[in-house]
Amino acid sequence: MLRQKTFTKVTGRGSVNKVIREHYLRDDIPCGVVGCEECARLSTSHDCTLLDPSKQVLITTSVGKPHIVLPDTNILLHHLDVLERAPFTDVVVLQTVLEEVKGNSLGIHRRVRSLIAQGDRRIYVFSNENNKHTFVEKLEGETDNDRNDRSIRQASAWYGQHLKKFNEYGVVLLTNDAANARLAKEAGIVAMNLKEYCRGLVGVVDDATMILDMLETPTELPSTDGVEYSEYLSVGLLQAGVQAGKYYQGTMQISPYNSQTGSISCDATTIRIVGRSFLNRAMQGDSVAVELLPRDQWISEKHQGDEEEEAKDATEKTTEGNIEEIVSFPAIETVPDQQVSSTATPCGRVVGILKRSLRSYCGSIDRKSIRPDAGTQNVLVVPLDRRMPRIRIRTSNATNLATMRLLVSIDGWQVTSKYPHGHLVRVLGTAGEKSTETEVILLEHDVAYADFTPQVLSCLPSADWKPLDSDYLEREDFRHLTICSVDPPGCTDIDDALHAFALPNGNIEVGVHIADVTHFVRAETPLDKEASSRSTTVYLVDRRIDMLPGLLGTNLCSLKSNVERFAFSCIWELTPEAQIVSTRFCKSVIASKASFTYDEAQSRLEDEKASDPLAASLKLLNSLAKQLKARRVEAGALTLASPEVRFTLETDTMNPVDVILKEMKDANSMVEEFMLLANISVAMRIYAAFPDTAVLRRHPSPPADNFAALNHALAERNVPSLEVSTSKSLADSLDRIVDRNDPFFNRLVRIMTTRCMYQAQYFAAGSVGYDAFWHYGLACPIYTHFTSPIRRYSDVLVHRLLAASLDAVKFPVSGDRPRLEEICNNMNYRHRMAQQAQRSSIELYTHLFFKGKTVIETAYVIKIMANGIVGLIPKYGIEGLVKWDEMTLKSAGVTYDSEGGRFTKEGRPFLYLFQKISISISVEEIESSQRQKLVVHLVEPALKEASDVSSRPMSTGQKRAMEP
Known part of the structure; x- marks a missing residue:
């Protein structure tokens, strides 16, 4: 029977959309109970999981016999943690409930789906909206919420009636809504609130007391400070x-x-x-x-x-x-x-x-x-x-x-x-414990760090997987080429490898070979859905939270040396001046000859005597990369900066013992240039093939207002303003900012410029006009991510698009741009959360590094506030807040100049943006939150000596700081 269903859906941005769907009402949807002969006769796909006599079932003192539990929407939205912790089994999640949860919170919906996927919990999804016995029409004047509550009661009543043939089985509707529970009981349905139900766990499960503690509700307290909020409008x-x-x-x-x-x-x-x-x-x-x-x-x-x-x-x-x-x-x-x-x-x-x-x-x-x-x-x-x-x-x-x-x-x-x-x-x-604080970081940034479910792991090949002869048929054989990878030390998830050699016509063949992850990660499988949900690998100081299971990420897909690996290759013919003559793409099989670290590759580049095939390939690649970079910079690509650090950890305790600033050498730049070139080449190809659903990455141009504070600070230093109308004008402006007395000044301005930018975003090509494709930072009209499919889901999508453009496969979501936009939004969110988690991990280990010690270091003022300053400490790549109360500033004779954005003493600058200062760094604990806090104090210029400093002529260093 064909029916039409109308409902409203709240989007992730809060807007409410009206949705109209047609659907069939059926009488062959199974109940999911083991041994139900009626459902077995009606359905050929009776997925029996509930109340299996061969498995242990939960019998609580509040029910007293084997039973099915049907939680309503609010139970899942507000108490999913209880269901995740408590040993609940034989749970029916109604289609109505699942749709309501998804409309309210995608994060909770993902957790519910993950819980359902755990086969040992025996959680069954019942399509009550498609069952002719449980579907209910919305009544005139009835709210969506009331209709859905009635639908849940109808499904509960049907289950109770349906299971009467099993005299020993019961059905319980879990709801904390008193009105819903009252209406259910009037209809003869057994209904309980969650706390009432969980009281029956006492004496049945070990941690029943903790579960009940999770359900304690604070007693309502009258406001003690006169605060009374306004009621919300409907x-x-x-x-x-x-x-x-x-x-x-x-x-x-x-x-x-x-x-x-x-x-x-x-x-x-x-x-x-x-x-x-x-x-x-x-x-x-x-x-x-x-x-x-x-x-x-x-x-x-x-x-x-x-x-x-x-x-x-x-x-x-x-x-x-x-x-x-x-x-x-x-x-x-x-x-x-x-x-x-x-x-x-x-x-x-x-x-x-x-x-x-x-x-x-x-x-x-x-x-x-x-x-x-x-x-x-x-x-x-x-x-x-x-x-x-x-x-x-x-x-x-x-x-x-x-x-x-x-x-x-x-x-x-x-x-x-x-x-x-x-x-x-x-x-x-x-x-304060590292393991606890690291889990806090993962939770606070919504990083999925649980073990991969059995359903996901079932999609993997065996650990001793070997390719079949048929796997080679449509792949080009590059096993003879001198291919190598260049990565950070300790890298085990190697996405990319390169080769280069001279052609007889004087040109050069260059290849970028990227791990063929999609050979193992098939679309719409549980493995693919999990990778899509996670979207990115998250790198913390002491660990890595993988997007893909280790069997793929660090083994079968990783382009390790001296083993055969499947790849997706981008092959160019370039002139000696690095001009592209031709580009082609193909699936391939490679055998990397070496896995270099950046330092090892750099040594080969700097060794004039090295002439073996690998060294020759690297030097050829480096020569071309320098020309590619020069051309990009000439076109307006930005060279920005960020204070990135790497910790050296003790082998046993994993405590930080040293901090090292990351350096950018020729080897790093060489790899970066060819990854950029591959990404641009692939972007052009997939957009030509799929102008509506190509997955691309854009970087919006920042408005001039974003740079107002920075330009004001530069003007105070008599430095010309940054021109931001184009990336080329900004790049030229940055190049002109030089302080011969302080080499770090230019890098500092680049760091602060980075913070004035918008973040780059993934998007579906048809969602914006072509002019909006522009990548401001790279100064290129079109760009995507292709080169890291082991750690980014965006690249997995791009691999599928590229394969589809070669007629190798069909792109799974071709023509479904709304779904693709939803995937892109999730990728943007996950990418942002991963970056923030990484920063928080660095902050945690910074606190551990400084714990119990006080260090005096050079810093630069990067922010001025009415009650303090923020200083950037280049050696450690961290920022520290120095703050004072009004009394301290007054006693020191220092005044905050809001117009000039600085502190002054008798009209003279005392603290101002870009100033080089000396600070002390230590760590203390905030008692109320038990949070570690970096404590920074100003050492030079000394605040308490402000009157002495101000009464003397400006020092040479202070004069230089005020000069261009």
């Missing part, structure tokens, strides 16, 4: 207001320096939300609707320093059921109406939440909120993410948890409560 009013232009829609971005200040970007406009009441319980990542304030309420916010959480929300007094706090609000100044247009930013207030950013948060209990003599009590958890408010949870184990890192979820935020309330998800480990 979704209907919000949607109508956004469409009418009355409200602005955007994703809330909370300031990392002040958790009571946020902003949204909408239609190229940034709207600031300042203050607790105007934020109105909106949190980082929420999709919100904002009402613009009158112009006379727009503000000019003073530059603030980094305010630690305990300073803003120090818990002074704690009693059972009553937590009192002292709060300091951000300093703001109202701008007179006539000055608004030139000095203020538009400001607004949150009037509603279109979509909550549902996730769990890592943190520690604020010890000051614990009552040692109390049993079950409310406590405050301080999230490690400084943008998040404290979270009130209830626990019976507060004292024992005081030294632990916890994972907590937010359940809600009442209008009369200062803080959101939530529950404990799990205990991560002791705060």
Whole structure:
């Protein structure tokens, strides 16, 4: 029977779309219970997993017999952690529930799917929306939520009726919605809330007490500081207001320096939300609707320093059921109406939440909120993410948890409560331990680090896999060529290898050979879906979180030396001047002759006597690479910089013992140039073949406003401004910035320039016009990623596109651009999270490196705020915040010059951007959050000696710093 289904779907950006789908109602959809003869007769694909008599089933004291559990949507959205931890088996996830979860949170949907894939849990997906016995029509005037609740009750009732033939089996609907539970019981359905059900685990499973602790709900507390938030407008009013232009829609971005200040970007406009009441319980990542304030309420916010959480929300007094706090609000100044247009930013207030950013948060209990003599009590958890408010949870184990890192979820935020309330998800480990803090980094950046599931691993070939004769038929044989790879030391996932040799006509053949990952990762398999979800390999200081299982990433796909490997090759014929004569692509089989590190390859390049085939190939490649780079730079490609470091770790303890700044040598540049050339060549090919679905990478041109602060600082130093209209003009501007007395100055400006840029993004070709394909940083009209398929899913897609363009295979998502755009959005998100996780890992090991020691180093001022400065320490590639209170600055005779963006003494510059300073570095622990903090103090110029310094003539070093 053909039916038409209409529903609304909230997108990742918070917009609500109406979706109309046609679907068939069937009577042959199986129930999934082992031994159900009725379903076996109706269906030829009866996937029997539930209530298997040959396997142990969970019998709780709250039910008392084998049973099926049907959780509703809110149980999965808010308590999936309980289902993941508790030994729940024989669970039915309804299609209605799965679709609702996906519409609310893709992250939770992925976790549900991962849980379903664990065969030992016996979790069965029942297509109730396609079963004619369980499908329900939406009634007139009925909300989507009420219709879906009714659908869940209908499916629960059907299961109860269907299983009556099994007298020993029961069916339980899990719901925390009191109204839904009442209606279910009136219909004769057994319904329980999750806590009631889990009480039946006591005496049945070992960790029942911890599971119940995860379900504790904090007692509601009256506000103690006069805070009472505004009620949110209904979704209907919000949607109508956004469409009418009355409200602005955007994703809330909370300031990392002040958790009571946020902003949204909408239609190229940034709207600031300042203050607790105007934020109105909106949190980082929420999709919100904002009402613009009158112009006379727009503000000019003073530059603030980094305010630690305990300073803003120090818990002074704690009693059972009553937590009192002292709060300091951000300093703001109202701008007179006539000055608004030139000095203020538009400001607004949150009037509603279109979509909550549902996730769990890592943190520690604020010890000051614990009552040692109390049993079950409310406590405050301080999230490690400084943008998040404290979270009130209830626990019976507060004292024992005081030294632990916890994972907590937010359940809600009442209008009369200062803080959101939530529950404990799990205990991560002791705060400060490397293993615990590393897991925190992975969780905070949403990195999938769990072991690959059996379903994923079942897609792998055997460990002793050998190619078949048929595998060679459509591959070119390059095993005779002098091919080698050049990678960082210790690299085991080798994606790329190269070769070069002179042709009889005087030209040169160059080949870039990339691991043929798609030979093993077939589209739409569990392995492919897992790789798509992870999207990238994440590199931390002490470990690597792989996108692909190790059998592929470090073995069968890795282009190790002296073994045969399948590759996808890009072959050019180049003139000696590095001009392309021809380009071709092919599947190939290679046998790399050597796996060089960058230093080993560099030694070959610098050894004038080395003339063996490998050295000759490397020198030929290097000669061509220098010409390619010179041509790119001439076209406007940017040479930017970032303070990258590498730690030397002890073999046994994995503690950091040294920090080494990464260097860029000819060998690095040689590999980079040919990877860039391959990516550009492949981009042109796949776009010509698939102008609507080619997966490309673009780097938007940054607006001049992004460079305003940097140019102002350069002007203060009498250095010409950066011209950013084109990448060529910016590159030329950067080349002209030279300080003969300080070679690092140019690199410093390049580092700060990098921070003014937009991030590059993956996209589907048909989603934007061709002019938007431009890659600003590389100064090329089209670009993609082809050269790292072991560690990037984007490259896997590009390999499939390239193969399809050669008529080797069909591109799996050809013609499905919306799905491709969804994949690209996930890749952009995962790539961004991986970068941030890597930085956090470096920060963790930096803290470990400086723990117990104080080091004095040279730094450069890269940011000036009203209460401090940020200094970049080149030797360690880290930044440190030096801050002072108003009294300290006043006693030192130092004044903050907001117009000039510097500190002065009697009109003379004292601290200013780009200034070379000396600082001390140490590490201390923040008591409330148990977070390690890098503590930086100014040594030279000494703040306490400011009056002496200012009264003397400027030193030679200070004069030089102020000269171009």
